[in-house]
Amino acid sequence: MTTVALAPTRDVRVVRDLSVATFTETFAADNTEEDLAEFLAHDYAEDVLQREIDDPDSVFVLAEVDGVPAGYMKVNVGEAQTEPHDGRYLEVQRIYILAGYKGHGLGTRLMREAFAMARRLGKTRVWLGVWEHNDAAQAFYGxxxxxxxxxxxxxxxxxxxxxxxMEADAA
Known part of the structure; x- marks a missing residue:
């Protein structure tokens, strides 16, 4: 029997490993090796991710399948948001799922959790950024x-x- 668990995490190594693996799986073919390496070294360095994890306006939610980390979501409110938004907004900055676990409903479960978090925090809008050429993600968010x-x-x-x-009502 497959079991899926969602829980907040502060484990920087798990977040880093998932970040590097999922970003590489998804975007390596569309970027030069040098650009990808620079991005991963800078944006997913352990010290950078630890600061994000320690930010009280950010939450990382880990998705595990049978106890194995399969993906995660990062949400932001307040000053942690990557673009200025007023107090009505929650940002879904990342939903990253390992390729081998896509199609198993993890993204849906994480997105539902983001909307539930928004409602618990009294937010009325959820927003995110998605690459203009990532048609599959845009359809999912739609x-x-x-x-x-x-x-x-x-x-x-x-x-x-x-x-x-992209934005949606949190209701």
Missing amino acids: KFGFVRTGEHGFQVGDDLQTDWI
């Missing part, structure tokens, strides 16, 4: 009512890419 409301830059090494900003 199932939760997210619509495109803008865009912002996302730096991968020397390559400035465009992320779409």
Whole structure:
């Protein structure tokens, strides 16, 4: 029997390993080796991730399948958000699932948890950024009512890419 657990985590090594593996699986083919290596070394360094984990306005939720880390979600409120938003908003900064666990409902469970967290915190809007060429992720987010409301830059090494900003009602 497969068991799935979602729980907050502060384990920086698990978060780092999942971050590097999932980002590489998803985006290596669309970035140069140098840009990818620079991004991973900078954005997913243990000290950077530890500061994020220690931020009281951020929460990391780990998804495990039969006790094995399979992915995670990072949500932000307040000053931890990657773009300025007022007090009504919760940001889903990352939902990362290892390729071998995609299609098993983990992303759906994590997204439902994000909406539940937003409601518990009294937030009325949920927002996120998604790469403009990531059609699968955009379709997934659309199932939760997210619509495109803008865009912002996302730096991968020397390559400035465009992320779409998408928002949904938290209700």
